[in-house]
Amino acid sequence: MAPLLSPMARRGLLGRSIPFSLGTARHRRTVMTLPSFSLEGKTCLVTGAARGLGKEFLTAFALSGARGACVDLSLQAGRSSVKHITEHIASQPSTPSSYTPELRAYACDVTSEEQVQETWDSVVKDFGKVDVVVTAAGIVENFEAENYEYSRWLKMFDINVNGSFLFAKQAGKHWIDNSMKGNLILVSSMSSIICVRPQKQAAYNASKAAVSLLGRSLATEWGPKGIRVNSLCPGYMKTDLIIDLLAKEGRHIEEGWVKDVPMGRLGRPHELQGTIVWMASDASSYLNGSDIVVDGGYCCW
Numbered sequence: 001m002a003p004l005l006s007p008m009a010r011r012g013l014l015g016r017s018i019p020f021s022l023g024t025a026r027h028r029r030t031v032m033t034l035p036s037f038s039l040e041g042k043t044c045l046v047t048g049a050a051r052g053l054g055k056e057f058l059t060a061f062a063l064s065g066a067r068g069a070c071v072d073l074s075l076q077a078g079r080s081s082v083k084h085i086t087e088h089i090a091s092q093p094s095t096p097s098s099y100t101p102e103l104r105a106y107a108c109d110v111t112s113e114e115q116v117q118e119t120w121d122s123v124v125k126d127f128g129k130v131d132v133v134v135t136a137a138g139i140v141e142n143f144e145a146e147n148y149e150y151s152r153w154l155k156m157f158d159i160n161v162n163g164s165f166l167f168a169k170q171a172g173k174h175w176i177d178n179s180m181k182g183n184l185i186l187v188s189s190m191s192s193i194i195c196v197r198p199q200k201q202a203a204y205n206a207s208k209a210a211v212s213l214l215g216r217s218l219a220t221e222w223g224p225k226g227i228r229v230n231s232l233c234p235g236y237m238k239t240d241l242i243i244d245l246l247a248k249e250g251r252h253i254e255e256g257w258v259k260d261v262p263m264g265r266l267g268r269p270h271e272l273q274g275t276i277v278w279m280a281s282d283a284s285s286y287l288n289g290s291d292i293v294v295d296g297g298y299c300c301w
């Protein structure tokens with residue numbers, strides 16, 4: 001069948017002509033993508049982006065043309081994350097030679113309202129605006145409930161729930177006061193829906209259930225104002241958090257986890273890149289108040 005459009009017209013209307021490496025030379029090829037997936041012109045703020053999923057999300061955003069703020073406890077770790085992401089992007093064959101992502105690091109403890117406010121003000125001053133906020137800062141730990149120290153319970157909620165709320169509140173207020181459309185993505189977990197086994201983690205599970213319902217609550221409050229709020233619920237993704245947990249609990253646990261995943265393996269962090277870009281972009285313009293589960297099928301049981 002004859003093509004509906006010439007290759008040149010297709011490139012102009014539906015794709016972007018970008019350079020890619022072949023040997024030592026730079027050649028051009030056309031990458032066909034749905035334009036609404038592009039994040040060009042958007043500024044994305046990601047908490048917990050010094051490592052793990054947050055870093056993966058910031059990488060995906062920068063690869064999609066966004067500018068980005070890397071927010072984490074340590075400025076040094078944040079700067080090293082930004083450097084690593086920038087080098088990674090430069091090494092990708094699909095990256096145009098003229099493109100360097102605009103990324104900056106900010107030190108912030110998400111449990112401090114004062115620090116969250118200061119960080120927000122700095123990011124807005126540096127970038128002029130924030131379009132997308134992803135709250136990936138979080139912790140996990142496993143203790144049986146009857147022996148769970150209350151101080152630990154409070155810390156878990158302080159980081160996972162209060163930290164998410166503080167950034168959500170800051171972003172929501174800013175977007176509403178400035179009549180801006182905003183996009184908030186809370187990082188929840190499949191543990192907001194089901195109890196994983198065998199590790200005992202009542203506090204973590206309850207904190208993630210709170211995060212997801214916070215997301216749906218904000219979606220109803222702010223939806224009429226043009227602000228979308230959704231939660232991402234990953235299954236097991238092999239980040240340092242999971243590697244540390246396996247080191248503590250024993251490697252036999254991983255075998256049990258894998259049996260519980262219909263796809264027969266843990267997730268790789270980069271496998272969330274497509275989902276997070278979709279959620280952050282205009283491609284998901286009617287998505288609001290949803291929990292997006294990406295877990296290899298774990299929650300089907």
Ligand SMILES: NC(=O)c1ccc[n+]([C@@H]2O[C@H](COP(=O)([O-])OP(=O)(O)OC[C@H]3O[C@@H](n4cnc5c(N)ncnc54)[C@H](O)[C@@H]3O)[C@@H](O)[C@H]2O)c1
Nearest residue numbers: 048050051052053073109110137138189234236237239241
């Ligand atoms: N890895 C998984 O399998 C998985 C699955 C589902 C959900 N999650 C969730 O995704 C999020 C990220 O997980 P990860 O695997 O990348 O973990 P990670 O430990 O690799 O990264 C978490 C990041 O959050 C930062 N952080 C912790 N406390 C903070 C605070 N008070 N203020 C600012 N930053 C803080 C850490 O410094 C770290 O850089 C967490 O909320 C986690 O519950 C992870």
Ligand SMILES: OC[C@@H](O)C(O)[C@H](O)CO
Nearest residue numbers: 140189190191196235236
């Ligand atoms: O449920 C997957 C993750 O949220 C989490 O890393 C796991 O539950 C930790 O045991």
